[in-house]
Amino acid sequence: MRSLTGPGPHGKQRMFPGYFLPSETGLKLSPRRMLTETALAPQAISTKPRVLVVDDEYGPRESIAFTLSSEFAVDTAERATEALAKIRAQAYAVVVLDIRMPEMDGIRALEELRKIDPIVAVVMLTGYGTLLTAQQAMVAGANQYLRKPPDVAELIDAVRKQAEATRWRRHQAKLAEEVRELNAALKREIDQNEPQIWQARASVELVHDLNNPLTVVVGYATLMIEEARAVAALDPVHGRRLHDYAAIVEKAAEYCHHLSENWRQASKQAIAFSRLDVVQVAHEVRQVVFFGEVAVQFTGLPSAFIRGSKFELMRVFQNLFKNALEAGAKQVLVSVARSAGNIEMIVTDNGAGMEADHVRRAMKGGFSNKQSGTGLGLSICRHLLGAHGATISLESTPGKGTTVRIVFPATA
16 A cells, blocks of 8 residues: 655655555545545534645645545645635635646636635645745735645644634634624614714713724734743743733723723713823824824924823824724824913824815714714714813815814913
8 A cells, every 4th residue: 555645854754746546545435536525525514624725736636635634624626716616615724725737827826816715824835946936925815835745744734723823813804894793783873863862872982982992902912822922932032022012902901991981980970180291192092002003103292281081082092093094094193282371282194084064074973984984083082172171173175184183271
């Protein structure tokens, strides 16, 4: 009986690229049926991650499929067009894709595949490995690149790792879709019931403001998991980086806690104000809520003190920055100056801008020209700034951007 694997360089096990006959595998097959067709039949209702192996050469394709079949539910395709049809029909965890194929090569197939499923992990294989083909594969959207024939252990490890990465990305995408659906449902609720009860509106404001920091918590938690693996190797640089991420997650969680606690206590006590640096508050929003977004820049006074609530003002800047960035702004400039005993902050962006009528409606609240927007952002800002004795005005020009002017009473 011929072995499926053989010794490679340094004693590693490599798969032979040759063909395998049914009699050599010990499996009883019809002469016209491929190995994977019989081997995969019991997996029809399997919960194993699904893997698609695409290679025009029978031997390598069936060898890879057989190697993976103990841990994964494996399908095969001998042409890119056949593979694309299968990917349209069902979701896979990993696609193992050969670069050199007739009719449509692996690079072109990968580009088409990404139009169908941008999430699935793709491991590229080639027996003609060069730096150029590796670069082309990665640019086209591959997740990993292996020489052909691959080491058995290396192949299994790569597919296992990429299957888990796909599972995580699909989970994240599902959560994001649920948030979008929730926003849409809340917006419909507002349109139908806004005139009746202010409590419903306040609840929606809370959910609206919690979405961004909660996304930050999830994002940085993911980074912490990756860095934790590096810390295991006692790398001091990565250890420090993990500490910094943890600090940001802590700040974001503190912000979320304040929002929920503020809602719970809203009817019992007034918000406590203290002397604070409003410029520092805006900087913290940029760092904590928007991952240090480089589009947001500051000019003018490096610090400016007012009396207010740090977390309530964080809500204001969160909404202003988010509106600008979602309007396509490539630059959001925050200028700070002192004028006649007041602190003036002007937030200017070069986004899509709005019509004059849209500006008026947006300031009242409940209007948004974004598909998933609730139209509450500017209304929230106006309400919170009013509690600080501040004023807000907005000017916007379609195609040129928006300018928001906030004037705070200064403090010594």
